[in-house]
Structures are given as structure tokens and as C-alpha cells.
Amino acid sequence: ETGVTQTPRHLVMGMTNKKSLKCEQHLGHNAMYWYKQSAKKPLELMFVYNFKEQTENNSVPSRFSPECPNSSHLFLHLHTLQPEDSALYLCASSQETGTSGYNEQFFGPGTRLTVL
Amino acid sequence: AQTVTQSQPEMSVQEAETVTLSCTYDTSESDYYLFWYKQPPSRQMILVIRQEAYKQQNATENRFSVNFQKAAKSFSLKISDSQLGDAAMYFCAYALNFGNEKLTFGTGTRLTIIP
Numbered sequence: 001e002t003g004v005t006q007t008p009r010h011l012v013m014g015m016t017n018k019k020s021l022k023c024e025q026h027l028g029h030n031a032m033y034w035y036k037q038s039a040k041k042p043l044e045l046m047f048v049y050n051f052k053e054q055t056e057n058n059s060v061p062s063r064f065s066p067e068c069p070n071s072s073h074l075f076l077h078l079h080t081l082q083p084e085d086s087a088l089y090l091c092a093s094s095q096e097t098g099t100s101g102y103n104e105q106f107f108g109p110g111t112r113l114t115v116l
Numbered sequence: 117a118q119t120v121t122q123s124q125p126e127m128s129v130q131e132a133e134t135v136t137l138s139c140t141y142d143t144s145e146s147d148y149y150l151f152w153y154k155q156p157p158s159r160q161m162i163l164v165i166r167q168e169a170y171k172q173q174n175a176t177e178n179r180f181s182v183n184f185q186k187a188a189k190s191f192s193l194k195i196s197d198s199q200l201g202d203a204a205m206y207f208c209a210y211a212l213n214f215g216n217e218k219l220t221f222g223t224g225t226r227l228t229i230i231p
Contacts, residue, residue, distance in 0.1 A: 042120065043207070043221040056218065088159065102149045102168075102211055105219065107161035 002026055004108035006091050012114045013081065021076040021111045023091030031096045032074040033105065034066060037088040049074060050096055081115045088112050118143045120210050122222035129198045130230050136183075137193045137225050139208030149211045150184065151219070152193045156204040164206070167191065195227075203229045
């Protein structure tokens with residue numbers, strides 16, 4: 001595997017289900033991100049992890065619970081979701097150096113989530 | 117807060133022709149980056165080109181070039197010699213010039229290539 005991979009590619013779940021999205025990066029990066037992409041809306045940053053520590057939570061509802069067990073893996077645990085949570089969930093990673101200058105984010109192919 | 121606006125939800129261009137996608141942004145900062153990302157049907161977001169705000173020279177990457185107008189806060193993407201593989205959603209994005217800074221995206225422009 002190369003780059004950033006995400007599983008599953010598609011997920012359909014009911015509002016009472018619990019499921020998890022998985023992201024794995026094979027780039028040796030130290031920062032990982034979750035984004036939500038809804039139709040006709042800009043991508044929304046949800047969470048940022050730097051060196052496995054959460055550094056950003058953009059007022060995301062608690063029904064979304066991230067987990068970063070190591071710098072290569074990122075999960076998004078889902079429970080009691082709403083139909084409006086249906087979207088494409090994108091994972092990204094970057095190598096953060098702690099200095100100025102932009103460090104490119106590399107994206108995975110996303111998980112298309114449908115909540116019934 | 118920074119915002120990015122793409123006013124063209126859809127564009128189409130004849131194969132081998134040139135097309136320009138528009139983007140405007142709003143920021144009170146002076147040191148930042150601007151990007152164009154491409155999202156093909158495979159859904160994987162790919163960086164096409166980036167521009168550092170402190171550089172006056174417009175960035176170019178092969179058939180892709182930008183027109184960066186800092187005072188007007190405008191950042192358009194020109195695709196020359198359009199190819200069928202250029203068909204995708206194109207997103208304009210902004211980030212401050214620090215490490216690990218969040219990307220702020222526009223709503224995207226769907227580009228169709230007409231054979």
C-alpha cells in the first residue's frame with residue numbers, strides 16, 4: 001500500500017448503529033486529519049492529530065469520536081449518527097516540522113457514509 | 117475568519133482548449149499559501165499547484181498556471197490544452213504560513229471536458 005488508504009470505501013448505517021472508519025498513512029508522516037465533505041459545501045476540518053495528540057477539534061458533535069493509536073493510524077468512531085451526517089469523510093496526513101512554511105497534506109480516497 | 121469563494125459551480129471546455137477557474141478569498145493576513153486541488157471521480161484529492169503569497173511571480177506546473185492578484189484577493193487557475201483526464205472537481209484552498217495549519221476550502225468547480 002502506498003500513500004493514504006481509507007476503509008471502508010462505502011458505508012451504510014442506521015442511526016442506532018456503531019461503526020468505525022479507518023485511515024492509514026504509509027508516508028512516515030506525523031500529523032493526521034479528518035475532513036467532512038458534504039455536497040455543495042466546502043470541506044470542513046473535523047480533527048487534527050499531531051504526534052498522536054489531538055490538537056484541533058472544530059466543534060464536532062460527540063457522536064464522532066476520533067482515535068489515533070499511533071502516527072500511522074487514525075480512526076473515526078461513529079455512534080447514533082443523524083441523516084445529515086451522510087457525507088464523504090476524508091483523511092489526510094502531513095509531515096509537520098514545527099517551523100513556518102506549509103507542509104503538504106496528502107489525502108486518502110475517502111469513505112462515502114450514508115446514514116439511514 | 118478566512119473564507120474562500122468559488123463562484124462557478126460548473127464549467128466546461130472543449131478538449132485542447134484553455135479554461136480558467138475563478139477563486140476569491142478573504143483574509144486579513146499577509147503571509148499565506150493558496151492552492152488548487154483536483155478531485156477526480158476516484159475521490160482522492162490531489163494538489164495541482166500552490167502559490168506563496170509573498171511571491172509575486174505566478175506559479176506554473178506544466179499545463180496549469182495561476183493568476184494571483186494579491187490586492188484583489190483573487191487566485192484563478194488556467195488549464196491549457198485541456199485533456200479528458202482533467203475532468204474533475206477543482207477546489208481552491210487557503211492556509212496560513214505556519215506548519216500544520218488548517219486548509220480552508222471553497223465549494224468547488226466541476227470541470228467537464230468535451231471531446
